Amino acid sequence: MKKNDIILAISLVIVAIICAIFIQVFVKKDGNVAVVSIDGQVYKELSLNENTEIDLDHTCGVDGYNVLVIENGKAYMKDADCADKVCVHQGKISKVGETVVCLPHKVVIEIKGENTELDGVVQ
Amino acid sequence: MNNNSRRIAVCGVLTALALIFSYIEALIPIPIGIPGVKLGIANIAIIAVIYIVGDTEAIIVNILRIVLTGILFGNLYSFLFSLAGGMLSVILMILVKKTKKLSMVGVSIIGGVTHNIGQIVAAVFLMDNVAIAYYLPILIVAGVITGIVIGCVCQLATKRIAANFKA
Numbered sequence: 001m002k003k004n005d006i007i008l009a010i011s012l013v014i015v016a017i018i019c020a021i022f023i024q025v026f027v028k029k030d031g032n033v034a035v036v037s038i039d040g041q042v043y044k045e046l047s048l049n050e051n052t053e054i055d056l057d058h059t060c061g062v063d064g065y066n067v068l069v070i071e072n073g074k075a076y077m078k079d080a081d082c083a084d085k086v087c088v089h090q091g092k093i094s095k096v097g098e099t100v101v102c103l104p105h106k107v108v109i110e111i112k113g114e115n116t117e118l119d120g121v122v123q
Numbered sequence: 124m125n126n127n128s129r130r131i132a133v134c135g136v137l138t139a140l141a142l143i144f145s146y147i148e149a150l151i152p153i154p155i156g157i158p159g160v161k162l163g164i165a166n167i168a169i170i171a172v173i174y175i176v177g178d179t180e181a182i183i184v185n186i187l188r189i190v191l192t193g194i195l196f197g198n199l200y201s202f203l204f205s206l207a208g209g210m211l212s213v214i215l216m217i218l219v220k221k222t223k224k225l226s227m228v229g230v231s232i233i234g235g236v237t238h239n240i241g242q243i244v245a246a247v248f249l250m251d252n253v254a255i256a257y258y259l260p261i262l263i264v265a266g267v268i269t270g271i272v273i274g275c276v277c278q279l280a281t282k283r284i285a286a287n288f289k290a
Contacts, residue, residue: 005229005274012236012267020260027257097254 028095031111034075038062039106048073048094048111062105075109077102134172134180141168141188142195149196160265163273166234169213170227170277175285178217185213200249207245212238227281231274236266 036044038061046052048070057065066087067079074092077100087102096113144165151162165188172181189209193202212234219225219233239262246255 002226002229004225005232008225008229009232009267009271012232012263016260016263016267019263023257023260 024095028097029113030073030094031096031098031113033112034068034070034093035110035112036068037108037110045112046070046075048075053078056105056107062107064105066102066105066107068109075111076100077109080105130176130180133176134184137168137172137176138184138187138191140171141165141184142191144168145188145192146196149192160239160262161269163235163238163269164276166212166231166238166273167277167280170216170231170234170273171281171284173213173217173220173230174227174277174281181217182210182213185209203249204242204245208238208241211241226274227278228271228274231277232267232270235270235273236263239263239266 030048032048034046034048035042036046036056038056043056043060044054046054046068051071053067053069055065055067056062064081065079066077066082069076069078074094076092077087077090080087080102082102082104084104087100087107090100093100093109093111096111098111100109101107142165144167148161148164169181169185169188172184189202189205192205193199197205215237216230216234220230225233240259243256243259243262247253
């Protein structure tokens with residue numbers, strides 16, 4: 001490996017980081033609804049513009065409980081009684097296409113915009 | 124054996140090697156959940172052709188590999204993706220090698236990164252979906268990492284191949 005190879009590798013990684021920041025900040029659109037799905041069925045669509053806190057429990061078909069909070073245009077799972085609490089640790093989401101998933105309770109929160117774009121499949 | 128038939132024989136052996144590598148690669152998925160990330164081991168054979176035989180031969184071997192892989196193991200989409208990625212990467216690797224500024228590892232990094240860029244560009248056009256380009260940063264990093272690994276393997280491999288098959 002020559003010195004130039006290392007310079008090339010490092011500069012490409014820097015370009016990738018700049019691209020990633022650019023996409024995250026300028027290209028990804030802020031969503032306006034959080035779609036709550038339970039066991040594959042859409043349960044509720046919540047506007048991100050209104051601050052709310054809802055409990056998802058056995059009354060809406062969840063095997064346990066999750067507390068979903070919408071605050072300042074961001075959605076996050078405040079609490080859950082599942083063993084791993086991955087959904088709580090996934091943090092706040094606000095951009096179109098981002099999701100929070102609670103696998104044990106089969107709860108999915110997905111952010112959608114006005115014109116929802118389909119995800120593509122690349123092989 | 125005269126020089127020309129030696130050249131043809133080496134190209135044939137390396138085309139077969141590239142084809143087998145493409146097949147092996149299709150068998151081992153990389154479980155990191157990002158579409159399009161793969162090792163690029165077929166590039167070992169292509170780089171070997173660039174360094175041992177020549178530029179034109181490398182382009183021909185690469186086209187043969189892509190067409191044969193497409194017919195044997197792929198579908199129309201995977202064929203078009205690998206055509207876009209494969210041709211862009213082989214042409215840029217040849218150009219970069221000509222500058223003599225980079226070693227085989229650097230050439231391999233260029234190959235890995237441009238292969239991924241070519242596939243993303245093809246995907247954006249074929250699926251008419253710009254959102255696929257969001258994968259670009261992660262695919263560039265993946266290309267750098269696999270490029271370094273493949274480049275190191277190439278340095279070891281071409282030394283041994285060249286010793287036996289100097290064209």
